[in-house]
Amino acid sequence: MTLNIKQCQQAVEQIFEAEHFEAEPxxxxxxxxxTLRLGGKRLRPTLLVAANSMLGGSVEQVRFAALGIEVFHNFTLLHDDLMDRSPLRRGKPTVYQQWGANAAVLSGDTMYTLAWDYFLRQPLPRMHEVLQCFCHTALEVCEGQQYDMDFEQHDDVSISQYLMMIRKKTAVLLAGALKIGALCADADAATTERLYDFGIHLGLAFQLQDDLLDAYGDTAQLGKATGQDIRDNKKTYLMLRALELGTESQTRELRQLFAAGSEVNEEEKVKRTLAIYNEVGLKEGVEKAIDGEFALAAAELDTIGVSAEAKCPLREVLAMLDGRKK
Amino acid sequence: MTLNIKQCQQAVEQIFEAEHFEAEPxxxxxxxxxTLRLGGKRLRPTLLVAANSMLGGSVEQVRFAALGIEVFHNFTLLHDDLMDRSPLRRGKPTVYQQWGANAAVLSGDTMYTLAWDYFLRQPLPRMHEVLQCFCHTALEVCEGQQYDMDFEQHDDVSISQYLMMIRKKTAVLLAGALKIGALCADADAATTERLYDFGIHLGLAFQLQDDLLDAYGDTAQLGKATGQDIRDNKKTYLMLRALELGTESQTRELRQLFAAGSEVNEEEKVKRTLAIYNEVGLKEGVEKAIDGEFALAAAELDTIGVSAEAKCPLREVLAMLDGRKK
Structure with a gap:
């Protein structure tokens, strides 16, 4: 029987509650x-379980793959926080902040090894494809993170380069989770690839939402200050669209605000950047781009040859993410 | 036909020369x-190829496993150099020194992913065992590195704790390389485990030699200054044995030299520590311990049921390492 999305989330919670993650030293x-007790949305293992269930799999079949994908995701956050010197994650001190840089390096490496260990716990008929999918996904995530850091130093990032970057940094892991769920259910190649593409569009929408929430989100609902991307000089979709849509004087002002060595103070920079975003009508434009990606994701789901009922959990994911405020 | 050790080394060199390791970004x-062009002894893939050849395998069968194990080893060096803030490795600037901490984090993570990618390139009948062996080995290497860092802060490390640490940090990777070579040749369980134990003793001897060379090696042959472990307050086998063998006044002096906030300058610290090592006759004692581990390794090799001729390459490795000056 296909699980609904609530049941998928509960299954993932139970899988994590049964693990302890403690050992010597x-x-x-x-x-x-x-890190693994800090929680979070557990979106990737939920997608993995949902895809597997839609195609006739069982939770027991994907227990360790679900753990592996989430442990990997948390490893990437841990090393990202180290590289960004971030003090907080999910409202709590990061490992970098609490234990220092060396602990962040080595506990991160160990978490990544544990992710592989989970994937290897449960030999399944299509194990080799699962492992290759995980490996290639991990490689793209590393590349995406590097492009993201590189782009902070570049003045001439195009929208298509930006989309390539977030595809690697964010979307491929959602897509990989769905594909692995499908492989564990022994799905055919066409279905597996459609689920992968569904995940890519979902991931692009998700990252564009992140960009939008950073500028227009509600601080209380987000649990963090808005405008952080602006303070960090991040080349977000918003920034690149504003440069594209703005008048000559607006783009000149944006470039000055974001120039290395600019003497405008941080809050003034956030305020003036947001003012330009509003002048060019950015919010509506970005919302439209997000809706477009959600629509493409829905279209991929439509083409998959299972009953409408079986597709319900993934449709629920679409609806849930579409309305997210944090 | 079984390869001799020279042929194993040449095969490994050719495998590395055929790879480029370059991609975008x-x-x-x-x-x-x-990092991968800096060279080094390529000891681990050589052991992997030699074990495989001894048991009737072929170089083509282990091409990618040999790459995987060496890429993993170089990844651990890259992250170790980051954690130690080391400026030099093999006489050249480290990645940390040349590209900075963030590059060391992320290029390291990517190298580790490439190691897995190599292992996954070539599906073999006993792939799952190969991957599990690699994964558990990697986990122990991380643990060993953590114990090594922890021990720098502790005053009461025992010899047996030290040996447990170097077993994980150094020996298991040599043992794992040999075991993977055996698994790729579809060896029986007894042979595989004996080769693993051969590798453990070889690895312990290798690390004890490293400790000894740091104190008594020839600077010109080593290509680096001796006494670095003493400067770094490392709890080496030499230090722990000196504390065990020294008189009350010798151990008191050693503890003072190594105490946090000691005001003795570095070269004086090296000089006085070495003087105590000489007084307690440490060199001969450590050489005996090293010979003991080599003898245990040789004994493991003796019990393996292949011809004396087939064992030649691994005996050559023993002889080569036994006489090493760097």
Whole structure:
């Protein structure tokens, strides 16, 4: 029987509650257990379980793949926080902040190894494809993170380069989770690829939402200050669209605000950047782009040859993410 | 036909020469190509090829496993150099020194992913065992590195704790390389485990030699200054044995030299530590311990049921490492 999305989420919670993540030496594993207990949306393992269930799989079949994909995702956050020197994640001190840079390096490496360990726990008929999908996904995530850092130093990032970057940094992991769920259910190649593409569009929409929420989100609902991308000089979709849509004087002002060595203070920079975003009508334009990606995701789902009922959980994911405020 | 050790080394060199390690983005892959072109002894893939050849395998069968194990080893060096803030490796600037901490984090993560990618390139009948062996080995290497860092802060490390640490940090990777070579040749369980134990003893001898060379090696042959472990307050086998063998006044002096906030300058610290090592006759004692591990390795090799001729390459490795000056 196909699970609904609530049941998928509960299954994922139960899978995580049954794990302890503690071992010796404590100095290595305490930051790992801490990170994995911080929670979060558990979106990737939920997608994995939902795709698998839609195609006739069972939770027991994907228990360890679900753990592996989420442990990997948390490893990438841990190393990202180290590279960004971020003090907070999900409202709590990061591993970098609490234990220092070396702990972040080595506990991160260990978490990544644990992700592989989970994937290897449960030999399934199509294991090799699962592992290759995970490996290629991980490689793209690393590349995406590098492009993201490189783009902070470049003045001439195009929208298509930006979309390539977020595809790698964010979308391929959602797509990979869905594909792995399908492979574990022994799905045919066409279905597997459609689910992968569904995940790509979902991931692009998700990242564009992140960009939008950073500028227009509600601080209380987000649990963090807005405007952080602007303070960090991030080349977001918003910024690149504003440069494209703005008048000559607006783009000149944006470039001055974001120039290295600019002496405008941070809050003034956020305020003036948001003013330009509003002048060019950015919010509506970005919302339209997000809707477009959600529509493409829905179209991929339509073409998959299972009953409408079986597709319900993934449709629920679309609806849930479409309305997200954080 | 079984390869001799020279042929194993040449095969490994050819395998590495055929690879390029370059891809986009260049900022991510240039540090990887740089690291993998620095060379080194390529001991781990050589052991893998030699074990495989001894048991009737072929170089083509282990091409990608040999790459995987060496890429993994170089990844651990890259992250170790980052954690130690080391400026030099093999006489050249480290990635940390040349590209900075963030490049060391992310190019390291990517190298580790490439190691998995190599292992997954070539499906073999006993692939799952190969991957599990690699994964568990990697986990122990991370743990060993953590114990090594933890021990720098502790005053009461025992010899048996030290041996547990170097087993994980150094020996299991040599043992894992040999075991993977055996698994690729579809060896029986007893042979595989004996080769693993051969590797453990070889690895312990290798690390004890490293400790000894740091104190008693020839600077010109080593290509680096001796006494670095003493400057770094490393708890080496030499240090722990000296504390065990020294008189009350010798151990008191050692503890003072190594105490946090000691005001003795570095060269004085090296000089006085070495003087105590000489007084307690440490060199001969450590050489005996090393010979003991080599003898245990040789004994494991003796019990393996292949011809004396087939064992030649691994005996040559023993002889080569036994006489090493760097």
């Amino acid at each position: 404590q100095s290595l594993y305490a930051p790992i257990a801490y | 260049q900022s991510l892959y240039a540090p990887i190509a740089y």
